[in-house]
Amino acid sequence: MAATENPSRERILSRIQNALQVPAHKYSAPQGAQPIFAPIPDLLDRFQKECVINITECVVTPDRAASTAAIAQILAGLPEGEIYIQESAQLREMAASWNRPSVRWSSEGGSREVSQATITHCEALIAMTGSVLVSSACGGRGASVVAPIHIVVAGLDQLVPDLAVALAQVDERGVPKENSFLCLTTGSSRTADIEKILVMGAHGPRRLVVVIHQQ
Amino acid sequence: MSTAAHEFLRNAATKSADLGHRKILQFAIDQHEAAVQRGKSxxxxxxxxxxxxxxxxxxxxxxxxxxxxxxxxxxxxxxxxxxxxxxxxxxxxxxxxxxxxxxxxxxxxxxxxxxxxxxxxxxxxxxxxxxxxxxxxxxxxxxxxxxxxxxxxxxxxxxxxxxxxxxxxxxxxxxxxxxxxxxxxxxxxxxxxxxxxxxxxxxxxxxxxxxxxxxxxxxxxxxxxxxxxxxxxxxxxxxxxxxxxxxxxxxxxxxxxxxxxxxxxxxxxxxxxxxxxxxxxxxxxxxxxxxxGRSELLADPEQRDALHCIRCGACLNVCPVYRTIGGHAYGTTYQGPIGSVLTPHFRGLKDFQHLSSASSLCGACSDACPVKIDLHHHLLHNRRNAVKEGERPWAERLAFKAWRWGMAGATRFGWLGAVARFGLRAAQSVGLSGTALDPAGPWSKNHADLTVPKKSFRALWKEEHGGH
The missing domain is CATH 3.40.50.10420 (NagB/RpiA/CoA transferase-like)
Known part of the structure; x- marks a missing residue:
C-alpha cells in the first residue's frame, strides 16, 4: 500500500515546536522515586486474594499433571463443541487426556465464534492486581475474548509482584517487538453501565480461570 | 451573550430544578465515590x-x-x-x-x-x-x-x-x-x-x-x-x-x-x-x-498542563456544578471542569467563556485530578483572558469601571451605599423585588427579600466608637 499522504504533518509539527519554545509556567520537578505501592510479602497469597475480588477463578495445583486433571474437570462441565487451544508442546501433551473430540489449535488459525472455551498460556501473572498478561502469541487477539470461558495455564515461576516488573520482563524478552497485541486481563468481561449494577459477560468471557502449577 | 451561553443557562436552570434527575445523578456519583475511596486505599x-x-x-x-x-x-x-x-x-x-x-x-x-x-x-x-x-x-x-x-x-x-x-x-x-x-x-x-x-x-x-x-x-x-x-x-x-x-x-x-x-x-x-x-x-x-486546537493550547505555557488530561472523569464526579446540572446541560463534547477549561481553547473563548464561570472555584477538581492539572485556576485564567481580550459585554465593563470609581473614595462610597439602600427599599415597597429595577435583582429573583439596614456599617461604627 502507498505511503499515507500527510499534507498537514509539517504544519502540525512546526506548530508544536514553536509552542514549546516557551517553557511551561509550572515545572514540577521530579520528586524522586518513592514507592507508590506497598511491598507484597507473599505473592501467591496476594494473587489469590485479588482473584476473589476480581471474580477470577484461581486453581493452584502441585504439578502439571494435577493442572491437566483440574482442567479436564472444568471442561467436563462445559457444553459440547469446539475448544480453542494455543499451539504448544505442553498444551498438546495436556490435551491428550482432556477427551474433547473437537479441538482447534492456534496453528490452524484464529479462534472462532463457535468456541466453547479457550485454553492458553500467558506472559506473566501479576500478584498485586491478580492480573494475567497475555500477548498475541497466546492464541492471537481473539483467543482470550471470544469464547465464554478463558482458561489460563501458568507456572508459579511466572508470578511477578507488580505491573512494573511484568512490563520490564516482557520488554526484556522482546515480547512487544514480536507481538502486535498485549493484554493485561484482570477478571472477566463486565459492565456497570446500567444503574452501576455489575453485570458479568458484557462482550468478552463470562469466566476467567487461572490454573497455576507450583512445579 | 453567545447562543451557547444562553442555552447553557437555560439548561442549567431546568436541570438543577429537576429533582428526579438530580437523584439519579447523586446515586450514581455516590456509588462512584465510595469505589474511588476504596481504590485509593x-x-x-x-x-x-x-x-x-x-x-x-x-x-x-x-x-x-x-x-x-x-x-x-x-x-x-x-x-x-x-x-x-x-x-x-x-x-x-x-x-x-x-x-x-x-x-x-x-x-x-x-x-x-x-x-x-x-x-x-x-x-x-x-x-x-x-x-x-x-x-x-x-x-x-x-x-x-x-x-x-x-x-x-x-x-x-x-x-x-x-x-x-x-x-x-x-x-x-x-x-x-x-x-x-x-x-x-x-x-x-x-x-x-x-x-x-x-x-x-x-x-x-x-x-x-x-x-x-x-x-x-x-x-x-x-x-x-x-x-x-x-x-x-x-x-x-x-x-x-x-x-x-x-x-x-x-x-x-x-x-x-x-x-x-x-x-x-x-x-x-x-x-x-x-x-x-x-x-x-x-x-x-x-x-x-x-x-x-491542541497545539494552540500547547502554546499557552500557563494552561499547557490541561493537555495532561487522561479523561478519567474524576473532576466531573466531584464538581458541585456537574453534580447539580449533569452532563448534557454543558452542550459540549467534554463536560465538567476539564471541559470548561478545554472548550474555550478548542471552540473559541468568545462563545464558550461562560463555562469558566460554571464553577464555584472550590478546587475539588484540582484535588481530584490524578495528573494534577490546575483546573480551577485555569478557569480563572480563562475568565481573565476573556476580560483581556475584550470579550465581556459593555454593560459589565461599565459596571466595573463605576465600581472601581465608587470604591476609590470614602465619600463616594458612602453616597453610593445610601443610593443602593434607598433603591432596594423602594423596589421592595412597591413589589418590584427581583425585577430589572431592583438593584439586587438577580439575587432576589430566587431568594427571599434582603433585609435592608436603616444605617450603613460606617454610620453604626461612628455612633458606637466615634471618630472614623
Missing amino acids: RFLDWPAARQKAHEIKWEAVNHLDRYLLQFEEKVKERGGHVFWAANAEEARQYITDLAKARGVHMVVKSKSMVTEEIHLTQALEANGVEVLETDLGEFIVQLRNEPPYHIVTPAMHLTRKDIAALFREKLGTNTEDPQQLVAAARVVLREAFFKAEMGVSGANFVVADSGMIALTTNEGNGRLCTSFPKVHVAVTGIEKVIPRMQDLATLWPVLSTAGTGQAVTVYNTLVGPRLPHEVDGPEEFHVVLLDN
Whole structure:
C-alpha cells in the first residue's frame, strides 16, 4: 500500500515546536522515586486474594499433571463443541487426556465464534492486581475474548509482584517487538453501565480461570 | 451573550430544578465515590502516584514533537499508517475516504471522546456507512440519539426503567433485569463485530517506544473492535502520547482508580499493526493524530498542563456544578471542569467563556485530578483572558469601571451605599423585588427579600466608637 499522504504533518509539527519554545509556567520537578505501592510479602497469597475480588477463578495445583486433571474437570462441565487451544508442546501433551473430540489449535488459525472455551498460556501473572498478561502469541487477539470461558495455564515461576516488573520482563524478552497485541486481563468481561449494577459477560468471557502449577 | 451561553443557562436552570434527575445523578456519583475511596486505599501513597503520573505526562507534553515522531516511526516500521489531522474536517475526510476505498458498509466503534469531538459517526453515516457504538453505555445513548452524558459513564442519567423502555422499543425485549438487558445488547453487537469491515477506537495512551496504542475497557468491546474487522482505525489527540510502555505501570492503575475505583480496569490492551506471523488481527492499522486546537493550547505555557488530561472523569464526579446540572446541560463534547477549561481553547473563548464561570472555584477538581492539572485556576485564567481580550459585554465593563470609581473614595462610597439602600427599599415597597429595577435583582429573583439596614456599617461604627 502507498505511503499515507500527510499534507498537514509539517504544519502540525512546526506548530508544536514553536509552542514549546516557551517553557511551561509550572515545572514540577521530579520528586524522586518513592514507592507508590506497598511491598507484597507473599505473592501467591496476594494473587489469590485479588482473584476473589476480581471474580477470577484461581486453581493452584502441585504439578502439571494435577493442572491437566483440574482442567479436564472444568471442561467436563462445559457444553459440547469446539475448544480453542494455543499451539504448544505442553498444551498438546495436556490435551491428550482432556477427551474433547473437537479441538482447534492456534496453528490452524484464529479462534472462532463457535468456541466453547479457550485454553492458553500467558506472559506473566501479576500478584498485586491478580492480573494475567497475555500477548498475541497466546492464541492471537481473539483467543482470550471470544469464547465464554478463558482458561489460563501458568507456572508459579511466572508470578511477578507488580505491573512494573511484568512490563520490564516482557520488554526484556522482546515480547512487544514480536507481538502486535498485549493484554493485561484482570477478571472477566463486565459492565456497570446500567444503574452501576455489575453485570458479568458484557462482550468478552463470562469466566476467567487461572490454573497455576507450583512445579 | 453567545447562543451557547444562553442555552447553557437555560439548561442549567431546568436541570438543577429537576429533582428526579438530580437523584439519579447523586446515586450514581455516590456509588462512584465510595469505589474511588476504596481504590485509593490500595495505594501506599496516592499523592506520590499522582505526582508520578503528572511527571510522565509533563515529560510527554513538553517534548510532544519528539515522542510523536518516535511513535510514527515505530508504527511505520511495523507496517501501520499514521495520519496527522490539523482539524476535525481532515480527520473525518481521511476516515470516510478510507471507508470508501475499502468498501466498508459497517463500522463498529469502541468508546472514544475524540470521535465525538470530530462528529465522526455523522460523517460516516452521511456516506452510507452504518455505525454501531459497542460500549454498552454508548450503545444506549446512540439508540436515544443523544451525546454521551459523561466521558466515562455515557448513560449515567438513565434508570434501568428508561433503558428497559428503550430496548423494548428498539430491540423488542421485554425485561427490566440488567443482566437480560446486557444480554440483549450483546446479541445485537456480537453479530456486528463479525460483520463490520472497520473497527474504530480511540486511544487512552499512545505509546512512543513501542508504536502501539493502549486501550482500556471493562466490557471487552474495544478488544473485539480491534481484533476482527479487517481495518482498524485509532483516532486520538496528539496529547495522548507517552514516552515508554513502562509508564503504563503507573498510568493504568492511576487511570482506573480515578475513573472507576478499580485497581486496574478488566482489559488494558496494547495494539499495533498486525505482524505477518500472527494468527489474527486486522489487515490494516491506521492512527489518526488529531490537533484540532491542541497545539494552540500547547502554546499557552500557563494552561499547557490541561493537555495532561487522561479523561478519567474524576473532576466531573466531584464538581458541585456537574453534580447539580449533569452532563448534557454543558452542550459540549467534554463536560465538567476539564471541559470548561478545554472548550474555550478548542471552540473559541468568545462563545464558550461562560463555562469558566460554571464553577464555584472550590478546587475539588484540582484535588481530584490524578495528573494534577490546575483546573480551577485555569478557569480563572480563562475568565481573565476573556476580560483581556475584550470579550465581556459593555454593560459589565461599565459596571466595573463605576465600581472601581465608587470604591476609590470614602465619600463616594458612602453616597453610593445610601443610593443602593434607598433603591432596594423602594423596589421592595412597591413589589418590584427581583425585577430589572431592583438593584439586587438577580439575587432576589430566587431568594427571599434582603433585609435592608436603616444605617450603613460606617454610620453604626461612628455612633458606637466615634471618630472614623
